Amino acid sequence: MDLAGDVRSVAEVYRRIRSGRLVILGRAGSGKSILTIRFVLDYLEDADLADKVPVIFSLGSWDPTAIALRDWLVDRLVRDHPHLARRAPDGGSLAAALVDAGLVLPVLDGFDEVAEGLRQASLEALNATSLPLVLTSRRAEFAEAVRAAGTPLVWAAGIELTDLALDDLVAYLPRTARPIVRGEGVGGDEGVRGGAVWEPVLDGLRDREGRAADVPLARVLNTPLMIVLARTLYSEGADRDPVELLDTERFPDEKSLEEHLLAGFVPTVYRGHAAELTAADQRRGERNRDRPRPRDGNRDPERAERWLGYLAHHLARLDRDQQDLAWWRIGGSVRLSTRVAAVGLASALSVAVSEWLIALLVIPVAFGETLLLGSLMGVCAGLSFGCVYGIMAAVGAGAFEPSYVRLRLHRRGQGVGRRPVRVFTTRFGTVLLGGFVMGVGCASSLALQRRLSYGIPLNERVIEGTLINMLAFGLIFGAGAGLVFGLLAVLEAPLDVASAATPAGLLAWNRTTVGRQVLVLVPALTLAIALDGYLVTGLLQEFLGPMNWELADGLLIGAVGGVGGALSYAFSFTAWGQWVILSRVWLPLTGKLPWDTVAFLDDAYHRGVLRQTGAVYQFRHIRLQHHLGRSYRERQARYAPAGFTGRN
Structure with missing residues (x-):
């Protein structure tokens, strides 16, 4: 079966798989999660009444040794859609009835985010059922689980996301930069289009094409994640020149470049949004005096990065690859x-x-x-x-x-x-x-x-x-x-x-x-x-x-x-009571979170730092989450008195 295609054809490819089981592999940042969203939207667009409803589940929170796949799916549905907790005619919940009737198509995102010691058990549990599903994972982690279990995901077709090429960068990056006006950007030439700031970078990559080993940037800008980070820092910021990315002395390897892009993401989105909001407020002038404005603390890049780092550190304490940022936890x-x-x-x-x-x-x-x-x-x-x-x-x-x-x-006649x-x-x-x-x-x-x-x-x-x-x-x-x-x-x-x-x-x-x-x-x-x-x-x-x-x-x-x-x-x-006394009072008192935590999380979601998955937040990418958590722990160790262990 020919499974080749692009992101726009993934739903069509899936419908040709008779077993209804598909594995999607890819590198970190290759766009697996975005592909699942595209798949769900395209599948629903062409769905009929006889089709299953695809639902995305973040697989990282599943422990197959503690809860069966069916029960875990039901729990996630009830958590994210409380109306499905209503009783069905058979006495169970509506969520359980939907899963048992085969009306839900699980889109299991992030097999690699399952705890390392549980991946083999997870694969064996998935193989114990013929349930149609879509599974995404990094290639190495999935291969390791297959070797441990002695078998791949049975009856499943597989596709792998390929790296982006130079032609993709040439077609994309120049269109993301805003026009440069006098006094901002590189050179300050009025009327120069923003795409020009990327021309030296793209020309440098063209000149060295075929010699990627000499240019770390060529190996970094081949996944959507890193390209988005580069776009955020250099296309949306007016005070940065992307030519610095070609400096092999400053960035001698891929890791240094990736850390640079990750470190600059949060300050850029908060600093950039703050500048845009300030300019908009000035244009509105007197008309904006009596209207509520976001708190300045939510716009401060340093404090926002510290608060986000604390949340990322909290997830690392729960589990290194835990992604669900639940307000009640x-x-x-x-x-x-x-x-x-x-x-x-x-x-x-x-x-x-x-x-x-x-x-x-x-x-x-x-x-x-x-x-x-x-x-x-x-x-x-x-x-x-x-x-x-x-x-x-x-x-x-x-x-x-x-x-x-x-x-x-x-009801009358109903026994206890x-x-x-x-x-x-x-x-x-x-x-x-x-x-x-x-x-x-x-x-x-x-x-x-x-x-x-x-x-x-x-x-x-x-x-x-x-x-x-x-x-x-x-x-x-x-x-x-x-x-x-x-x-x-x-x-x-x-x-x-x-x-x-x-x-x-x-x-x-x-x-x-x-x-x-x-x-x-x-x-x-x-x-x-x-x-x-x-x-x-x-x-x-x-x-x-x-x-x-x-x-x-x-x-x-x-x-x-x-x-x-x-x-x-x-x-x-109660979950709400614990939220009030700890997340709304104690943590803000100690400076680990802002006073209006709900507004801060929602603001981070709209800035693109967090994403919503049902009733929980997640960081935009686990690489960003790990970077923020590690940076937070390094700051704590640097400013802590002697004997500090890093524990909260």
Whole structure:
């Protein structure tokens, strides 16, 4: 079968492959990812109702030893298209139904980005299925996996992207340069077309054609990635002369040239855009005074490069070839002790402020007593939630994925089944422990507040009463919170939402979801704690003597637990809450990210530094990501005090 062609014919070539399995190989920067985009667009343009829908998946996040290909595809679809989490008639998700029905054509981009130790297992898993697919990879990494597995991708055709030739440069680069006006560019001759700045370079390459070994530039400018970088630095910048690229003393080999192009990309796109925006603002003059303008920090090349470098370094810490820059995982770049402290502080403030507001509005007590009690309860809540978070993180359950849920009541005649019972039991047991610790802290705070405010001596009777209160409050808070969260787990169902296939869209939906959860949790926890108090005190007084639990007091205690507990849960154990306290507060405070991180990421996307892949960002190319991460680590090592290890 003749598979030769160009980027415009890849969809046509694919339709001639009867197995529907195609491998696309190419060098780093050869345009494999762009080819997949072109393939999807062309395939959809000529598709009919019987065709599969091609969907691009970044393969670097797949671990075939932990999750099957089918389940991973379903997870990626639900993440990038939340409306596919809705239930299908068979009880599964719409995403699972589409994959199982063979209506999705996986376009698996970046086989070489799978962890090196997992490539053989990945190829074997792909060979275990006859699923039609398109797979891209660098040639060397794919060949190594084939040798290890003993077989290539079965039933698959293969094509390889060839290097660009000098004729391609001659046809492309002169058209990318803007016209030169007096006072800018090389020579400053008014009326000279911008393409002229490339003529000396192209002439030099022509003169040495056939002797590429003597000209590193000839070997570098043969992939789309490097040509785009060269275009950005020299065609779009007015203060650079591309003739310097021919200087073999300054750039003796390919690596030095590539590092030069990579290092200049981010400063150029930010400096160039800043100049264009400033000039546009000046032309608009007075009309632009009352309109919002982007923050200057987002335009500063040095700070932008530092922030992007930190994000690239964060991805390297997750995995060297990890590319998915997910907003809900950025907080994971902060060391565990700092995250625990942030969670504890957020929980302490949530409970303390709740106690202060409710006490001042409802209970006519002195301000000092209210302030003291709220502070003590806040400290206990912070310690409680911080410890639970730390334990969860230590056992690997501290990464919280975005959730989009609604409450669903079971229809009449529909049995509860085993799965809801198991879900309820698991959630109840987990929350019971945390609630018990919170209740013990509440009883301890009350005892300490009475001691400090009224000078009640710590005699045997007081200590005995405090211990009884600790047991009672622990059971009340633990059982009440466990019941509420257990029932919510049973009634949770995927939220019926429109597609949120962008990072900002998923963040907005998650913020809305957390807000709805808080609105449900506050009254539910309040009533559960108030009513649970009657049951617990009624049972305990049979063994421990008379106990007092008035409805009014129970509602007040429940309100504090409801408001404070719901807010603490939102900030401590949801993806949006972790985003707020870590990515929007802590990292900007330490200078690692800007204050408006969402705007910065979106701005970097529009400048071409990042790209969007569903609900996550990725750097324009993994070579750029590695360069920024390495540069960030070098700066940290250069300015760090003695003994610095480079860890955050």
